[in-house]
Amino acid sequence: MENYEKIEKVGEGTYGKVYKAKDKTSGQLVALKKTRLEMDEEGVPPTALREICLLQMLSQSLYVVRLLCVQHVDKNGKPLLYLVFEYLDTDLKKFIDSHRRGPNPRPLAPTLIQSFLYQLCKGVAHCHSHSVLHRDLKPQNLLVDKEKGILKIADLGLGRAFTVPLKSYTHEIVTLWYRAPEVLLGATHYSTGVDMWSVGCIFAEMVRRQALFPGDSEIQQLLHIFRLLGTPSEEQWPGVTSLKEWHPYPQWKPQNLTRAVPTLEPDGVDLLSKMLQYDPANRISAKAALDHPYFDSLDKFLLNTKHDNPDVLLPNDAIVVLE
Amino acid sequence: MAANFWASSHYKQLLDQEDVEAVHSPDKEKGITLEEFKLVKMHMANYIMRLAQVVKVRQRVIATAVTYMRRVYTRKSLSEYDPRLVAPTCLYLASKAEESTVQARPLVFYIKKQCPDEKYRFEIKDILEMEMKILEALDYYLVVYHPYRPLTLFLQDAGLTDMTQLAWGLVNDTYKMDLILVHPPYMIALACIYIGSVLKEKDTTSWFEELRVDMNVVKNISMEILDFYDNNKGILEDRVNAALNKLALKQ
Numbered sequence: 049m050e051n052y053e054k055i056e057k058v059g060e061g062t063y064g065k066v067y068k069a070k071d072k073t074s075g076q077l078v079a080l081k082k083t084r085l086e087m088d089e090e091g092v093p094p095t096a097l098r099e100i101c102l103l104q105m106l107s108q109s110l111y112v113v114r115l116l117c118v119q120h121v122d123k124n125g126k127p128l129l130y131l132v133f134e135y136l137d138t139d140l141k142k143f144i145d146s147h148r149r150g151p152n153p154r155p156l157a158p159t160l161i162q163s164f165l166y167q168l169c170k171g172v173a174h175c176h177s178h179s180v181l182h183r184d185l186k187p188q189n190l191l192v193d194k195e196k197g198i199l200k201i202a203d204l205g206l207g208r209a210f211t212v213p214l215k216s217y218t219h220e221i222v223t224l225w226y227r228a229p230e231v232l233l234g235a236t237h238y239s240t241g242v243d244m245w246s247v248g249c250i251f252a253e254m255v256r257r258q259a260l261f262p263g264d265s266e267i268q269q270l271l272h273i274f275r276l277l278g279t280p281s282e283e284q285w286p287g288v289t290s291l292k293e294w295h296p297y298p299q300w301k302p303q304n305l306t307r308a309v310p311t312l313e314p315d316g317v318d319l320l321s322k323m324l325q326y327d328p329a330n331r332i333s334a335k336a337a338l339d340h341p342y343f344d345s346l347d348k349f350l351l352n353t354k355h356d357n358p359d360v361l362l363p364n365d366a367i368v369v370l371e
Numbered sequence: 372m373a374a375n376f377w378a379s380s381h382y383k384q385l386l387d388q389e390d391v392e393a394v395h396s397p398d399k400e401k402g403i404t405l406e407e408f409k410l411v412k413m414h415m416a417n418y419i420m421r422l423a424q425v426v427k428v429r430q431r432v433i434a435t436a437v438t439y440m441r442r443v444y445t446r447k448s449l450s451e452y453d454p455r456l457v458a459p460t461c462l463y464l465a466s467k468a469e470e471s472t473v474q475a476r477p478l479v480f481y482i483k484k485q486c487p488d489e490k491y492r493f494e495i496k497d498i499l500e501m502e503m504k505i506l507e508a509l510d511y512y513l514v515v516y517h518p519y520r521p522l523t524l525f526l527q528d529a530g531l532t533d534m535t536q537l538a539w540g541l542v543n544d545t546y547k548m549d550l551i552l553v554h555p556p557y558m559i560a561l562a563c564i565y566i567g568s569v570l571k572e573k574d575t576t577s578w579f580e581e582l583r584v585d586m587n588v589v590k591n592i593s594m595e596i597l598d599f600y601d602n603n604k605g606i607l608e609d610r611v612n613a614a615l616n617k618l619a620l621k622q
Contacts, residue, residue, distance in 0.1 A: 078611075090475060091499040092506065094467035101468055102512050118511035120503065 049121050049130060053082060068135060077135035078116060085120075086126040092140035096129070102180060103131070106204055111171030113191055113202040138194060140164070140250070148257040148364070155311065161254045162316075162346050164192075164199045166338065168247055171201040173334035176240045180204070185246035186226045187253060225249060225259045225270040229280070230328055232270050234292030241328030244337070248323030255309045255316070270297070277324060278302030283329040315342040384512065384552075391549045395448035398618070403449065405615035411449060413547045413603070414611040415440055415458040420546075422459055425481045426473045427591060428466055430543065431517060436465035437546040438515045443508045445552065452504070453620045457492045460501040468513045473498065489618070517551070518542045518560035525557075525564055529578045538567045541596065548599050554592055558584070562592035 052069040057068040058079065067080040086098060099116060107115040119130040147156055156164075168190065175182055182189075182204060189203045190363070228245035230238050252260040263269025274280070279300045280288050288294060305321050306312075312320070319342040322332035332340070394408045403411075416437045423433045439461040443452060459482055466473040475495045481491055490610055526532050541563040545551065550559050561584060568575040579586060 089495070090472075091463075091502045092467070094470070094472050097464075097467050097513060098470065100511055102516055104512065120507060 049119050052078065052132070054080070057285055072326065079113075079133040079135045081131040081133065083129045083131065085129050087127055100131075102178070103204060106175055106180060107179060109174035111167050111200055112174060112204060113200045136191035136193050136198070136359050138198060140190040140199065140201075140254075143192050143194065144187060144254060144257055156254050158311075158313070159346075160197060161251075163351055164190075164195055164254060164345065165247070165251050166343050166346055166351065167199040168201070168250065168350070169334045169337045172243050172247060173338060175201070175204065176243070176334055181240060182243050182246075184226075185243055185250065186223055187250055190250070224263050224266060225261055227269060228258075228328070229270065229273055229326060232266050232273075233288065233294055236292075239328060240333065241331040244323050244331045244334060245328075247334070247337075248320055251316075251320055251323065252309050255312045260308060266293075266324070274298070274300045276303050276305070276308055277326065280326040288326070314340075315340070315344075318342070338368055374612070384442075385555065388549075388553055388554050391441075391445055391552050393445075393534070395444075395450075397448040397450040401450060401619070403614060403617055403618050407610075407617070408444075409549075410611055411454055411614050412441060412549070415454045416547050418458045419454075419462050421485060422462055422478070422481060425485065426462075428462075428464075428471050428473060429469070431519065432462070432465050432469045432471055434517045434519070434546055434551075435469055435515045436462040438517075438551050439465055439509060439513075440474060440504065441549055441552055443505055447508050449618055450620070452501075452508070453618075455595045455615075455620070456493050456497055456501050457505065459493070460498050460505055463498055464505060464513075490615075515551075516556045518556040518563065521557040522560035522563065525560055529564065529575060531564065531568070531573065531575070534564070534567045534571060534573070537570070541566055544600075545596060545598055547603075548595065550595065552593065554588075558588055558592060561589045562596060565589055565593045566596060581598060 051072055053072055055068045055070060055077075057065060058068045065082050067082070069078050069080045071078055085092065087093075100115075103115045106112050113136070114134040115231055116132045116134060120130060121128045121130065144156070147154055168185075172182065172185070179191045182201065184203065185201070189201065191200050192198065224232070226246035226249045228238070228242040231242055232263070249260050261269060261272040263272045274297060279297050305324075306317050309317060309320065319332070319337060319340045322340070323337070325331040392405055392409075394403055394405055398408065419436050419440065420433055423436070430509075436458075440454075440458055441463070443457055444454075457510060459478060463473060463475060463478055474499050479493065479495055479498065486492065519539070522538055523535070526535055526538060538560075542560065545559055545563065561579075561582075564575070565579070567573075579589070
């Protein structure tokens with residue numbers, strides 16, 4: 049760890065402290081995530097090892113924050129792991145905030161929203177193709193390079209190995225705003241749809257510059273959703289009334305989604321509505337979202353070249369299908 | 372684990388033959404030759420395979436364990452990292468990374484049962500300590516790609532599934548060499564298919580042509596494998612022990 053000079057604490061994430069630091073030899077800025085390693089009579093927990101493997105695999109995507117290396121330190125006999133990630137200067141929450149408040153409040157440019165959403169869907173599609181759910185997508189977990197217009201998913205998969213993200217490390221309440229209705233209603237089995245719901249909420253938030261469903265309790269969260277999208281019915285979402293937390297809620301009629309995102313073009317509203325489908329089985333997948341007409345006008349090649357390690361240089365479609 | 376090999380750490384970590392075959396100076400000082408270095412690694416690969424059979428793990432775990440062991444010795448010397456401890460620990464670590472965890476206690480038990488030689492005996496705490504050291508030596512890069520899956524796909528594509536057993540066996544044997552550190556796994560698979568087709572007198576020329584891979588590389592790997600078989604007819608336990616004794620590790 050002596051290779052890194054800690055510059056400042058940039059966050060106390062759900063899983064531990066995060067430092068901005070500098071690699072003394074290369075001068076490269078990095079994010080250091082400190083994690084305590086719970087050792088037992090079987091050495092390094094397999095879950096932690098699997099998690100590191102997953103992070104290494106997932107961080108191959110340009111749209112996922114890159115894990116540069118892992119460092120092990122013994123502090124007073126307690127093993128610590130530092131996960132060293134690439135550093136990006138801000139996150140989507142701060143970025144949206146800077147467009148709402150501050151000296152120059154202005155909407156996010158429609159082309160930027162389009163590009164960010166595309167990058168987000170790319171990253172989510174990559175995770176889902178490896179059967180990894182993020183489960184906690186939110187603007188704070190999306191790192192942004194303002195200059196280059198790059199967005200990358202962070203805080204991936206740490207949840208499963210290191211701690212259960214019910215209460216955060218700092219006892220700050222984990223935000224419910226991006227939580228899918230099936231999770232709020234107590235579904236025991238959920239899938240990739242939970243992430244797509246979050247993507248929809250984040251999409252709307254970029255357009256509105258404020259959260260779409262800012263609930264402060266699980267019930268409030270559900271009511272926010274129902275008020276906009278209507279109270280779900282069995283026809284719309286088979287099985288919903290058998291979920292654990294289902295109650296006879298007030299009956300709201302669905303509103304026109306355009307009213308929530310008045311400045312969004314029709315193709316964008318269509319894509320958003322497909323992300324905010326009640327029945328998770330009907331919700332659009334990340335992969336399908338990438339082909340939605342909303343992205344037709346996006347210059348995907350230019351986007352690709354913004355990343356310092358563009359996709360096109362990798363022989364991804366080499367004749368050989370590898371493991 | 373499925374992923375894109377080209378973007379993986381495995382791809383980036385492929386080494387040149389010379390780097391893999393460099394005897395580390397502490398070992399050189401003890402008189403270890405390149406031939407002995409290779410021999411010890413091969414012996415340890417065999418040891419991992421034998422242990423794996425009794426603790427019952429999949430072929431994939433064996434392959435990953437052997438790859439870890441070989442990677443360790445591209446960076447660390449035999450003198451610093453006793454191969455007799457590194458080998459079982461790599462199996463232990465690979466079993467965790469590949470999701471078929473072997474517990475330390477039965478592993479230690481089987482080591483004692485398998486090896487009458489005192490010098491192979493270690494306690495659980497030795498394994499756990501070495502685990503941490505190996506993780507560091509590997510830089511925590513635990514994802515390894517193997518030739519098995521491309522092999523299966525290629526054999527299907529070429530309509531050579533009747534050759535599966537032979538080719539699979541050849542792939543298993545490649546782990547007795549350092550090929551996995553030097554060549555992309557699919558090239559190793561192709562070399563094994565090439566050898567198999569020559570042995571079974573099947574004409575695969577047009578199939579290989581359609582693949583548009585560098586046949587020179589495929590043939591070179593094949594030659595290496597065949598040379599290996601030639602050179603290691605009747606490996607003598609004594610040669611291995613002589614090399615290990617030079618290291619004067621555990622008394």
